[in-house]
Amino acid sequence: MTTQDLTPTTAAPACAAAAAAGRHGAGEDILYKRLALRISELIQHGTLRPGERVPSVRKCSGQQNVSIATVMQAYRLLENRGVIEARPQSGYYVRAPRWSPPPEPEMYRPVARPVEVRVTDLVMQVVKAGREPGLTRLGAALPAPELFPMKQLHRTMASVGRRAPVAASSYDAPPGNRALRVQIARRAMEAGCTLSPDDIITTTGATEALNLCLRAVAKPGDVIAIESPTFFGILQIIESLGMRVCEVPTYPRDGVCLDELEARLKCCRVRACVFTLNFSNPLGSCMPDEKKERLVRMLARHKIPLIEDDIYGNLPFSGARPKAAKAFDEQGWVMLCDSFTKTLSPGYRVGWTAPGRFRAKVEFLKFVNTGATASLPQMGIAEFLQNGGYDHHLRKIRRLYASQVQHMTEAVSRYFPQGTKVTRPSGGMCLWIELPSNINALTVYERALAAKISIAPGPIFSAKQKFRNCIRLNCGNPWSEAMEAAVRELGDIIRATETTVNGAPKPQNSTSTLQGSSKHQGSRKLQTSSCKHQGSIKLQPASAIFEASSL
Ligand SMILES: Cc1ncc(COP(=O)(O)O)c(C=O)c1O
Numbered sequence: 001m002t003t004q005d006l007t008p009t010t011a012a013p014a015c016a017a018a019a020a021a022g023r024h025g026a027g028e029d030i031l032y033k034r035l036a037l038r039i040s041e042l043i044q045h046g047t048l049r050p051g052e053r054v055p056s057v058r059k060c061s062g063q064q065n066v067s068i069a070t071v072m073q074a075y076r077l078l079e080n081r082g083v084i085e086a087r088p089q090s091g092y093y094v095r096a097p098r099w100s101p102p103p104e105p106e107m108y109r110p111v112a113r114p115v116e117v118r119v120t121d122l123v124m125q126v127v128k129a130g131r132e133p134g135l136t137r138l139g140a141a142l143p144a145p146e147l148f149p150m151k152q153l154h155r156t157m158a159s160v161g162r163r164a165p166v167a168a169s170s171y172d173a174p175p176g177n178r179a180l181r182v183q184i185a186r187r188a189m190e191a192g193c194t195l196s197p198d199d200i201i202t203t204t205g206a207t208e209a210l211n212l213c214l215r216a217v218a219k220p221g222d223v224i225a226i227e228s229p230t231f232f233g234i235l236q237i238i239e240s241l242g243m244r245v246c247e248v249p250t251y252p253r254d255g256v257c258l259d260e261l262e263a264r265l266k267c268c269r270v271r272a273c274v275f276t277l278n279f280s281n282p283l284g285s286c287m288p289d290e291k292k293e294r295l296v297r298m299l300a301r302h303k304i305p306l307i308e309d310d311i312y313g314n315l316p317f318s319g320a321r322p323k324a325a326k327a328f329d330e331q332g333w334v335m336l337c338d339s340f341t342k343t344l345s346p347g348y349r350v351g352w353t354a355p356g357r358f359r360a361k362v363e364f365l366k367f368v369n370t371g372a373t374a375s376l377p378q379m380g381i382a383e384f385l386q387n388g389g390y391d392h393h394l395r396k397i398r399r400l401y402a403s404q405v406q407h408m409t410e411a412v413s414r415y416f417p418q419g420t421k422v423t424r425p426s427g428g429m430c431l432w433i434e435l436p437s438n439i440n441a442l443t444v445y446e447r448a449l450a451a452k453i454s455i456a457p458g459p460i461f462s463a464k465q466k467f468r469n470c471i472r473l474n475c476g477n478p479w480s481e482a483m484e485a486a487v488r489e490l491g492d493i494i495r496a497t498e499t500t501v502n503g504a505p506k507p508q509n510s511t512s513t514l515q516g517s518s519k520h521q522g523s524r525k526l527q528t529s530s531c532k533h534q535g536s537i538k539l540q541p542a543s544a545i546f547e548a549s550s551l
Contacts, residue, residue, distance in 0.1 A: 031066055032073035038064075039074065040083055043094050050096040050414055051484045054084055057092075102413045105421040105434040107257065110247035110466070114223040114268050117239035117463040123232045126445070130454040136486040139454035141281050141342075141430050143476035147400060148345055149384075149393050156387070157380030168376045174366040176202025176352070177378035183385040184352055190320075191313055192289075192327025193336065199354045201363050202373045205346075206311050209337035209353035210274065211237050212369065213307045216361040217335070218243055222271035225264060227256055229432070229461035229470070231281040234274050234309070245463050246270055252423045252432070255280065255287035258294055265302050272305045278322045279312035282432045282461055282472040284425025286316075289323045296328040305358065307335045314343055314394055316427040317402035332357030340381055342429070343394060348377035400478065401429050407479040408487065415491025417498060429476045435469045438499045444471065447493045453486050 042048045055063060060071045075092050078084045084092045130139040161168040175181065181197035188195045203209040210233075218224060220242030226234060228247035238245055246268040249260045255277055264270060277287040277295075287295070299306050308325050316322060326336040335358060339351030350373065355362040384390060408431055412422055419436035435441065445457040456474070458467030477483060 032070045032077065035060075035064060035066060035070060035074040036077045039078060043083065048094050049488075050094050051481065051488075052094050053090070054092045054094060096410055096414065100413075101409065101424065102416075102420055102422045104424055105252050105432065105470075107249050107251050108228050108467075109249050110228045110462070112246075112260075112264055112267060114244040114246050115463050116244050117235050119232055119235045119460055119463065119465065120239055122465065123236055123460050126456065126460055129449055132449075132454075135449075135452050135454045136482065137454050137477065138473045138486065138490070139456045141428075141456075141472070141474050141476065142346060143342065143397065143401075143429065144478055147397055147476070147478070149389060150345070152389055153345060153348075153380060153384055156384050157376055160379040160383050161376055164379065168379060170375060171372045172375045172378060173372050174201055174363045176200075176373050177375065177382055179386070180350070180378045180382035181352070183382050187385065187390075188324075188326075188336075188354070191310065192323035193354070195326075195354050199356075199359065200352050201355065201359070201366055202378055203337075203339075203351040203353055203366060204370055204373055205341060205349045205351040206309060206337050206339035207233060207237070207351070208366075208369065209339070209351045210234060210307060210309060211241075212362050212365045213305075213335040213337060213353060213355055213358070214238065214241060214243070214272065214274070215365055216355065216358045217305045217307075218271040223268050225261060225268070225270045225273040225275075226463075227275055227280060227283070227285075229282055229458070229467055230274075231276060231309075232456075232460040234276075235461075235463060238274075243271075247463060250280075250283060250285060252283050252285055254291060255283075255285040256295070258291065258298065261295075262298060265298075265304060270304060272307060273299065274307040274309065275325075276309040276312065277325055278310055279315060279425060279428030279430075281312065281428065282430050282456070284423050284428050284430050284432065286322055286426055287325075289327075292323060292325040293328040296325050296334060300329075300331045300333050303333070305333050305335055305356075307337060310336060310338045311342055312428040313338070315398055315401060315429070317398060317405070318426075322427075326354060326356075329356060335362070343397065344381060344384070344390075345377075348381060349374065350377050350381050398427075401427075401475065404475040404477065404479055405429065405431060407483070408473055408475045411484055411487040412473070412491075415488045417491070417495050429474060431473045431475055433471050433473060435471065435494060436498065437469050439469050439494055439497055441468055441471050443497045444490075444494050447497065448490055451489055451493060453490055453493075455490065 039054060048054060057068055057071045057075065061068045075084065079086060079092070082095060085095045086092055126139070130137065175198070178197060180202060181200040184200050185195045185197045203212065214224065214237060221244065223244050223246050224238050225246045225248050227250040235245070246264050248264055249257045251257060256275055277292055279286050296306065306325060310324050313324060314321060324336055326334045333356060335353060335355040337351070337353045340348065341351070353362060405425060409422055412420065412431070412433060416433070417436055421434040423432040425431065441457040442459060445455055448455050456472040458470030458472070459465035461467055461472070
């Protein structure tokens with residue numbers, strides 16, 4: 001039963017029961033049901049919102065002039081009916097109404113021709129602003145630091161450093177630390193890959209791996225096929241190398257549309273593909289393994305390298321880890337790239353690539369690019385992987401990310417306006433949100449930042465800064481009341497930026513959320529009327545950059 005079951009219109013049975021109880025002279029019985037009804041009305045009218053604390057038993061007893069026992073009975077009734085919930089040592093809270101997931105975005109259809117990439121200015125601004133202290137970080141796709149096994153890792157690194165001081169402070173020239181490559185090769189079996197340590201080259205994060213692989217197979221002016229939308233880091237690398245992209249329609253659940261890809265391979269003279277097939281960023285799509293096999297065969301037929309970014313592959317919410325496309329690679333056209341950024345530590349900057357038939361070229365490029373990957377972090381991670389803490393840790397964070405994504409989806413469906421669409425990832429930590437078309441994601445981004453909430457605006461995920469009404473939310477943070485309040489405030493900000501078809505602000509009393517009308521002003525202080533930039537970085541309005549660079 002939901003809150004509505006206790007409202008005046010639908011509460012007839014409760015009232016009848018109360019009246020009947022009254023006839024039998026059980027005054028307290030009537031009282032507690034009346035009290036329960038009153039509280040459920042407060043909830044239904046939005047005075048008390050999901051996630052908020054209802055008055056303590058003592059306070060309610062004083063306010064309503066009834067006994068503690070009556071309040072307890074009323075709260076128990078509401079609890080039994082799923083309207084409120086007890087939280088240990090904290091009190092009673094309004095439960096989220098029974099939940100139906102919001103609709104999902106459909107596949108986007110970018111132009112079927114090569115385009116130049118222009119995202120760097122906007123991306124750098126967003127990335128820099130996202131580093132400001134005091135933000136609720138819904139922008140960068142990163143877990144909260146406390147979700148990493150920092151203490152164990154640092155201890156392990158200190159210990160290997162003490163035991164092998166010379167190795168720790170010497171170059172470990174490409175292909176990189178052998179013990180680490182052995183561990184990586186062993187773990188790659190779970191992704192269906194048969195790799196030897198000699199197939200692997202360690203790198204400074206996945207970013208360097210992607211960079212090197214692209215440089216090994218393409219030159220300035222060449223066309224690279226990418227998912228649409230795609231991770232802005234991939235766009236930036238391509239932009240910095242003077243290459244162009246061909247954006248391929250991508251299903252939010254199953255990844256790249258292979259028929260569309262095949263058509264584009266021919267018409268756009270694609271030189272290489274860069275795809276994140278497992279829990280992509282930002283869509284969270286995961287290509288089924290049979291489709292991966294078809295993809296690998298198709299590209300091998302066309303002799304086109306696939307640079308596979310598998311940085312989220314270890315993060316399914318349930319079940320076995322999906323295979324990497326590399327598992328189906330018989331001819332060496334797949335260049336697998338990965339790192340420990342999303343699972344162990346972004347700061348250690350340890351990544352790797354298994355570049356198949358392009359191994360020698362990538363090893364050479366690694367050498368001229370950075371000489372070697374830093375030795376001590378490689379040694380520390382090798383030992384951590386060897387000593388068995390990794391699997392336990394992965395199991396823990398998979399469960400956490402699954403629940404955080406679920407909480408975020410529910411919060412979005414409670415607080416964001418009607419017409420909002422949300423992806424349903426089965427792994428990773430990103431949610432892609434398509435807002436109603438009259439909402440400008442860059443305006444939302446600026447106002448959210450002014451309210452100390454960072455988000456990733458949709459335009460940074462496409463070569464020509466499309467997705468103007470989309471945002472990506474990071475679900476890497478443990479769920480908390482502060483997080484709920486931030487999403488609620490974000491919903492208020494979004495609704496405050498809604499415009500009518502003529503571009504005029506939409507009257508606020510007509511806005512409603514995915515889950516009903518919203519009159520609430522969040523407990524966090526809102527600054528949605530003007531964009532006051534805080535902190536030391538003076539931000540150029542992102543929308544200005546957007547307008548300038550999309551001319
Ligand atoms: C899809 C994807 N690839 C690569 C990276 C960069 O990884 P690294 O920090 O290991 O360079 C990220 C980080 O957000 C990512 O989301």
